[in-house]
Amino acid sequence: MQSCCDALASDDILLLIEDGVYNATSPLHADLQARIESGLKVYVRALDVVARGLETSILPGMILVADSEWLELCIQHQPLVSWY
Numbered sequence: 618m619q620s621c622c623d624a625l626a627s628d629d630i631l632l633l634i635e636d637g638v639y640n641a642t643s644p645l646h647a648d649l650q651a652r653i654e655s656g657l658k659v660y661v662r663a664l665d666v667v668a669r670g671l672e673t674s675i676l677p678g679m680i681l682v683a684d685s686e687w688l689e690l691c692i693q694h695q696p697l698v699s700w701y
Contacts, residue, residue, distance in 0.1 A: 621700045622649045625657065630694055632687065633679075634662040637700075641666070642674040653678045662687055 618640055633641050641661045653659055663681040
């Protein structure tokens with residue numbers, strides 16, 4: 618997560634999918650939390666949240682998205698960078 622935070626630019630968004638959604642349930646790295654507080658949008662794929670039983674654990678400020686919204690975010694924000 619740290620290397621992802623280090624690579625974020627001010628106009629980027631962060632989309633958490635698959636096991637990455639676990640990052641939306643625990644206290645965030647201070648740098649990422651500060652970026653969220655200053656306007657960084659963090660989206661979380663709703664189907665992955667439900668599949669992992671995390672519906673009640675998502676931190677405030679996280680934006681749940683359906684697959685259609687996830688696709689639209691990918692179209693709007695180019696280039697895409699994946700972190701594993």
